[in-house]
Amino acid sequence: MANTVTDNTTIQELWTLLGEVNDPEVPVLSVVDLGIVRDIRIVKDSPGSANGTPEIVITPTYSGCPAMDMIRANIRMHLLEKGFSDVRIETVLSPAWTTDWMSEAGKQKLEAYGIAPPMPTQTVCRLEMFSREEAIQCPHCHSYHTTMISEFGSTACKALYRCEDCKEPFDYFKCH
Secondary structure (H helix, E strand, C coil): CCCCECCHHHHHHHHHHHCCCECCCCCCCEHHHHCCEEEEEEEECCCCCCCEEEEEEECCCCCCCCCHHHHHHHHHHHHHHCCCCCCEEEECCCCCCCHHHCCHHHHHHHHHHCEECCCCCCCCCCHHHHCCCCCCCCCCCCCCCEEEEECCCCCCCEEEEEECCCCCEEEEECCC
């Protein structure tokens, strides 16, 4: 028999299960770490019913993110494997996703993976980004002696940098 949502305990279980679904572009991050899961709602099967269908509300890192179809499919498949045969996934674009929604654990995972996490106070999101570079810390040797190579890295949400001390290239997860 398929699982249905009947109380807050199951909502917490769903949050835990979604924490097991990895981002296809940055596999060390779950969709919860990344902050794209915005909410879990319960759509009641019928008025007055105690049972309902989970509705997962997601926001892409940017509106043209090519990974969103895969993320929706991975969420649906993972929950199906866990017994949730009827799951609704709603994509909302407003408010727009921001790196502020990433978990601290996710930012630490990024750095350990070799991707510079978004900075707490970001200046790169301002118009001045086109006139000067922000000092981004190398995730390998932790030097700030780095240079942007390209505004776009392995994906559009990252910039490509090189550390001038250890000479390693690395992605920087840009602020959004």
